[in-house]
Amino acid sequence: MKRLTLLAALCAATSAQAAQDTAGLVRFVACPVYRDTDAGRKSGCWLADDRENGKRWDVTESPYKPDWNFAVLVEGRPSANAAQPCGAPALDPVRTSRLDIPCTRHMIPAEGFPGRRYTLPRRNIAPLSVARAVPPGPYAERVFPVYFEFDKDFLVYQYDDWLIDNAVTWIKAAKPKKLIVTGFAATAPETVSGVTIAERPEAAQERAETIAETMRRLVPGTAVETKWEVAAQPTDEPEADGLPWQSQRRAEIRAVF
Amino acid sequence: MHFLPQKAFALPIAALVLALSVGARGGDVPDRWWAPGEGRVLPAALDYDNDHGTLRTLTVGGPLKTAGHPFFEPLGKDGRACVTCHQPSDAMSLSVKSARRQWDRTDGKDPLFAAYDGSNCPTLPQDRRESHSLLLDRGLIRVERPWPTKSFNGNPVTPDFTIEVVRDPNGCNSGPAYGPAAGKISVYRRPRPVANMKYLLAVGFPYDPKQGYALPLDPDDGKPQSGNLMADNRAGNLRIQMEDAAATHLQMLKALTPAQRKTLQDFELRVYSAMQTSKAGGALDSMGARGGPVRLRDSQPGALGSIGEPVWSEFKAWESIPKDEAAKLTPEQLAHRQSIARGAKVFREKMFLITDTAGINSRIGFGNPVRNSCVFCHNMSQMGNDVAPGQVDLGTTTLPFADPWDDLPLFKVTCTGRPHPHYGKVIYTYDPGFALTSGKCADVGKITLQSMRGLSARAPYFSNGLAKDLRGVVDYYERRYSIGYTEQEKQDLVNLMSAL
Numbered sequence: 001m002k003r004l005t006l007l008a009a010l011c012a013a014t015s016a017q018a019a020q021d022t023a024g025l026v027r028f029v030a031c032p033v034y035r036d037t038d039a040g041r042k043s044g045c046w047l048a049d050d051r052e053n054g055k056r057w058d059v060t061e062s063p064y065k066p067d068w069n070f071a072v073l074v075e076g077r078p079s080a081n082a083a084q085p086c087g088a089p090a091l092d093p094v095r096t097s098r099l100d101i102p103c104t105r106h107m108i109p110a111e112g113f114p115g116r117r118y119t120l121p122r123r124n125i126a127p128l129s130v131a132r133a134v135p136p137g138p139y140a141e142r143v144f145p146v147y148f149e150f151d152k153d154f155l156v157y158q159y160d161d162w163l164i165d166n167a168v169t170w171i172k173a174a175k176p177k178k179l180i181v182t183g184f185a186a187t188a189p190e191t192v193s194g195v196t197i198a199e200r201p202e203a204a205q206e207r208a209e210t211i212a213e214t215m216r217r218l219v220p221g222t223a224v225e226t227k228w229e230v231a232a233q234p235t236d237e238p239e240a241d242g243l244p245w246q247s248q249r250r251a252e253i254r255a256v257f
Numbered sequence: 258m259h260f261l262p263q264k265a266f267a268l269p270i271a272a273l274v275l276a277l278s279v280g281a282r283g284g285d286v287p288d289r290w291w292a293p294g295e296g297r298v299l300p301a302a303l304d305y306d307n308d309h310g311t312l313r314t315l316t317v318g319g320p321l322k323t324a325g326h327p328f329f330e331p332l333g334k335d336g337r338a339c340v341t342c343h344q345p346s347d348a349m350s351l352s353v354k355s356a357r358r359q360w361d362r363t364d365g366k367d368p369l370f371a372a373y374d375g376s377n378c379p380t381l382p383q384d385r386r387e388s389h390s391l392l393l394d395r396g397l398i399r400v401e402r403p404w405p406t407k408s409f410n411g412n413p414v415t416p417d418f419t420i421e422v423v424r425d426p427n428g429c430n431s432g433p434a435y436g437p438a439a440g441k442i443s444v445y446r447r448p449r450p451v452a453n454m455k456y457l458l459a460v461g462f463p464y465d466p467k468q469g470y471a472l473p474l475d476p477d478d479g480k481p482q483s484g485n486l487m488a489d490n491r492a493g494n495l496r497i498q499m500e501d502a503a504a505t506h507l508q509m510l511k512a513l514t515p516a517q518r519k520t521l522q523d524f525e526l527r528v529y530s531a532m533q534t535s536k537a538g539g540a541l542d543s544m545g546a547r548g549g550p551v552r553l554r555d556s557q558p559g560a561l562g563s564i565g566e567p568v569w570s571e572f573k574a575w576e577s578i579p580k581d582e583a584a585k586l587t588p589e590q591l592a593h594r595q596s597i598a599r600g601a602k603v604f605r606e607k608m609f610l611i612t613d614t615a616g617i618n619s620r621i622g623f624g625n626p627v628r629n630s631c632v633f634c635h636n637m638s639q640m641g642n643d644v645a646p647g648q649v650d651l652g653t654t655t656l657p658f659a660d661p662w663d664d665l666p667l668f669k670v671t672c673t674g675r676p677h678p679h680y681g682k683v684i685y686t687y688d689p690g691f692a693l694t695s696g697k698c699a700d701v702g703k704i705t706l707q708s709m710r711g712l713s714a715r716a717p718y719f720s721n722g723l724a725k726d727l728r729g730v731v732d733y734y735e736r737r738y739s740i741g742y743t744e745q746e747k748q749d750l751v752n753l754m755s756a757l
Binding site for chain 2: 067069153154155213
């Protein structure tokens with residue numbers, strides 16, 4: 001996997017394309033605000049204010065959404081879509097990781113904003129009753145990344161399940177000799193909105209073991225080996241949606257023949 | 258201490274049970290109560306009236322001779338059989354009404370009131386009604402769980418919480434023989450229906466989004482497990498469930514034989530139970546409606562209502578009954594059918610904010626709060642249970658959401674690792690639920706979603722019987738989530754649930 005060296009200190013060493021990709025990225029810590037829009041199920045809006053510049057963002061499109069009792073680490077990129085159904089410019093792609101920092105819960109009314117009608121996200125899996133298309137060969141060593149919320153090892157619904165489902169479909173067809181699962185954690189401390197954050201080193205092992213157990217359940221009989229690494233570096237894999245911090249918080253499933 | 262009179266001990270258990278049963282019948286009409294060992298034949302279709310209409314139980318391949326059948330024969334020292342707490346008249350569960358009736362008719366001598374779990378605690382005087390108040394007032398059976406939890410899904414577990422007993426009104430969580438220090442925790446729960454099992458065992462997707470894992474595999478057949486069998490998900494398949502029940506509720510001294518397990522499993526997979534007729538609305542499978550157990554028997558289980566057949570669309574035809582059809586009904590029947598159809602829509606479409614509910618608002622990623630309706634969790638077509646493993650904390654067993662009851666034990670749970678996502682580090686609960694199986698503080702208070710069929714036959718509701726009737730169920734949700742149901746919507750939901 002091609003690795004990127006990232007962010008301001010490392011920008012000079014990256015390609016022009018990578019530098020362009022990191023431009024405009026937004027990262028801050030905030031107490032989330034719930035806007036009670038009602039356009040049907042799952043239609044409420046999540047807003048978060050970047051206190052360093054006073055900007056309010058719509059962060060609703062995160063695959064893991066905020067808890068109004070806790071601060072969130074917001075990571076995203078301003079959306080190309082100028083529409084503001086939640087009353088603020090949107091970050092999309094965006095991630096909102098729950099931090100163990102208590103917040104005063106705050107809900108505001110819709111104030112005329114419609115919110116978004118729920119649509120099934122691109123990353124959703126079919127029921128087990130639907131046969132998966134067999135991926136064409138030839139098969140060779142391949143790596144499948146899976147991504148996590150900050151400092152967590154929890155498989156994200158309609159994100160990780162889709163990534164794993166694709167990997168498992170391929171693995172079942174390719175029949176590799178073994179799987180090497182490597183967990184990564186972004187353990188280098190960083191200061192965001194005045195808060196110093198770093199993932200626990202244990203998160204790397206937890207991620208490896210979660211994915212390894214998942215593989216044992218989904219492809220029983222296949223040998224699974226676990227490894228873990230701290231001080232994770234970003235990658236440019238597409239399913240991290242161009243968010244370097246998301247790409248650091250990962251596990252990799254390497255199919256070995 | 259034993260509940261049976263001294264002279265009864267001279268009788269073989271089976272003969273005694275039969276004697277109690279015959280004595281309780283009081284006539285030639287087959288009794289509603291199925292006593293262990295009485296040897297009746299279970300018809301292919303069996304109807305029982307209740308306050309809301311008629312419940313029908315189908316036994317595929319029936320009739321079934323129950324003589325010698327392990328579901329119906331007393332297997333343990335207390336003279337109980339599976340049927341004792343899984344009565345056909347009660348949708349294969351047990352209603353408080355039936356429990357009280359048996360108490361009154363047998364002066365408390367029915368095997369149902371066995372000291373082990375049919376009383377508040379075996380240490381209490383068993384001949385007194387108050388010693389069985391939790392069963393007689395709320396339909397609760399004592400469930401004894403080991404402490405600390407040692408394994409889950411075959412993997413070793415070290416609980417990330419401690420547990421203390423704040424109060425023990427019944428004596429079964431303290432003293433030398435009971436309580437955490439003695440390695441046992443007593444909680445009190447409603448028996449879950451042994452019917453419509455294929456839906457409870459169905460697997461829709463390969464993941465448990467609430468736990469953030471792929472589904473565990475059945476140790477017997479290697480297939481993914483549904484996680485929807487028991488209140489605390491302590492048994493992932495029917496073998497484990499029946500072995501657990503035999504060793505505890507039946508007090509079997511020997512293990513079930515392979516032949517008994519096979520016979521039990523075969524039977525449990527053939528039983529379907531649902532309301533067939535509404536007292537106020539008439540036949541539930543008429544004028545285009547598709548209520549009743551036949552449809553349950555004939556449908557494929559495990560379908561997600563949001564991408565297939567909407568939940569409770571069995572009553573869609575009653576949303577607009579043509580005039581010529583309506584003319585064949587009494588005004589009361591017509592109004593009741595329309596109410597059932599409205600109730601189904603309210604169930605699916607009335608949105609509200611779901612807050613601070615583990616299994617929904619955490620850790621799954623939906624956010625806290627999240628706007629949705631009843632079908633967010635009750636999402637399986639035809640059945641209304643959860644397609645995913647249904648461990649959710651509605652607050653029914655845990656403070657501050659649970660109602661204040663002084664006759665249940667109260668536990669103080671202290672999280673030793675991360676705090677609970679909604680309750681914090683210290684939690685007060687009547688029943689830690691799934692946490693007693695998983696060993697995780699984040700699972701305290703989670704109870705597997707209830708089956709929704711045959712509700713009319715088996716009040717009260719929720720795992721600890723907090724809702725004495727169907728209106729109580731609606732009222733709890735209204736209290737918990739400030740939904741804002743209108744009076745009409747509440748009644749429509751009650752009428753819907755009475756027809757399932």
